[in-house]
Amino acid sequence: MKNLASQLQERRQQQLYRERLVVDGPQGVVVRIDGRDYLSFCSNDYLGLANHPEVVAAFHHGLDEFGSGSGAAHLITGHSRAHHVLEEELASFVQRPRALLFSTGYSANLGIISSLLGRSDRVFEDRLNHASLLDAARLSNARLLRYPHVDTEVLASQLAAAPASEYLVATDAVFSMDGDSAPLARLSAVAAQHDAWLLVDDAHGLGVLGPHGRGSVAGAGLGVSEVPILMGTLGKAFGTFGAFVAGSDDLVETLIQQARTYIYTTAPPPAVACATRAALQRVREDDWRREHLQALIKRFRTGAMQLGLALCDSQTPIQPLLVGTAGQALKFSLALREQGILITAIRPPTVAEGSSRLRITFSAMHSEVQVDRLLAALERAGMAARDAAGAAR
Numbered sequence: 001m002k003n004l005a006s007q008l009q010e011r012r013q014q015q016l017y018r019e020r021l022v023v024d025g026p027q028g029v030v031v032r033i034d035g036r037d038y039l040s041f042c043s044n045d046y047l048g049l050a051n052h053p054e055v056v057a058a059f060h061h062g063l064d065e066f067g068s069g070s071g072a073a074h075l076i077t078g079h080s081r082a083h084h085v086l087e088e089e090l091a092s093f094v095q096r097p098r099a100l101l102f103s104t105g106y107s108a109n110l111g112i113i114s115s116l117l118g119r120s121d122r123v124f125e126d127r128l129n130h131a132s133l134l135d136a137a138r139l140s141n142a143r144l145l146r147y148p149h150v151d152t153e154v155l156a157s158q159l160a161a162a163p164a165s166e167y168l169v170a171t172d173a174v175f176s177m178d179g180d181s182a183p184l185a186r187l188s189a190v191a192a193q194h195d196a197w198l199l200v201d202d203a204h205g206l207g208v209l210g211p212h213g214r215g216s217v218a219g220a221g222l223g224v225s226e227v228p229i230l231m232g233t234l235g236k237a238f239g240t241f242g243a244f245v246a247g248s249d250d251l252v253e254t255l256i257q258q259a260r261t262y263i264y265t266t267a268p269p270p271a272v273a274c275a276t277r278a279a280l281q282r283v284r285e286d287d288w289r290r291e292h293l294q295a296l297i298k299r300f301r302t303g304a305m306q307l308g309l310a311l312c313d314s315q316t317p318i319q320p321l322l323v324g325t326a327g328q329a330l331k332f333s334l335a336l337r338e339q340g341i342l343i344t345a346i347r348p349p350t351v352a353e354g355s356s357r358l359r360i361t362f363s364a365m366h367s368e369v370q371v372d373r374l375l376a377a378l379e380r381a382g383m384a385a386r387d388a389a390g391a392a393r
């Protein structure tokens with residue numbers, strides 16, 4: 001048996017030890033930890049729906065109508081009317097024939113790739129894809145080829161060189177740690193040219209981007225024939241929990257028959273689906289949330305540029321500031337914490353060695369004053385001075 005204690009100690013020395021914060025009370029732009037309120041810039045509750053009164057009320061009503069648990073997997077007796085109606089509404093929202101709910105985005109990705117591919121097939125993935133897409137490729141036993149970030153030319157040559165088999169190209173639509181967007185139109189053209197499936201994981205675009213929040217794929221003007229497999233999550237902009245896959249009737253039926261992460265797991269509580277239906281209504285109707293979010297992003301980027309901070313090429317609510325080593329990222333995170341601002345340090349293996357960062361995210365519930373407070377705190381924490389020194393070198 002390996003010595004876990006010494007392994008943990010080593011991790012600590014490398015500044016890679018991960019610890020959980022215990023949050024008291026609901027999610028929001030202000031969160032309470034150990035009796036102190038922090039202004040948070042690191043949740044994925046982009047639209048501020050995780051504690052919206054209508055969503056919470058729908059959750060309560062769902063509990064009254066359906067009870068607390070689903071009691072079984074979807075294929076036994078766990079598939080409630082609430083799940084079913086939500087699937088229909090989600091399909092219509094993303095303008096695809098069908099949608100299928102999964103318990104999490106992680107399990108949806110595992111289910112999709114392992115259902116469609118086997119040992120003799122190939123998966124092509126962006127180097128910065130979310131861990132769940134990489135794990136999905138492993139679970140499928142298909143051969144995994146990773147292409148350099150957003151490099152569709154390398155992807156095209158990898159596809160051209162591959163022996164005849166089933167191919168699937170998988171990409172984050174918005175890269176979760178960088179906030180930049182995948183070149184969806186080019187990816188879909190390359191995939192189509194090589195008769196490959198294209199799976200787009202829009203965990204961070206759904207609700208935030210595209211007309212009425214329909215997501216990155218709708219924003220790029222692509223339909224179900226260009227992007228046959230769309231995965232969306234419900235725990236981020238939707239403020240609830242779960243995920244779905246949208247596509248053709250045949251795709252959804254195949255997943256129902258074959259996706260082990262769908263079949264062999266308990267259906268989420270129906271009340272969660274009730275809450276998500278209320279969230280979907282806010283997503284669809286509240287364009288002001290997206291407009292305000294864009295205004296905040298613009299204000300932050302303008303201010304950060306004036307401070308000389310090194311911004312990433314992102315137009316989304318994910319606005320990371322690259323720091324470098326894990327130790328430095330932790331140090332800045334703590335310096336901000338002391339000023340009452342919560343931004344977690346993202347370190348390897350979540351991001352590459354030397355690219356540890358502060359992953360700043362915005363919510364429609366932030367105010368412009370709070371963005372200004374963040375900028376002032378970043379300056380006081382010494383981030384601006386540091387980057388100015390870096391630029392002078």
Ligand SMILES: *Cc1c(COP(=O)(O)O)cnc(C)c1O
Binds near residue numbers: 105106132235242
């Ligand atoms: C969060 C995330 C997932 C996982 O979704 P969960 O519902 O949290 O399991 C999948 N893909 C991407 C890109 C994500 O950011």
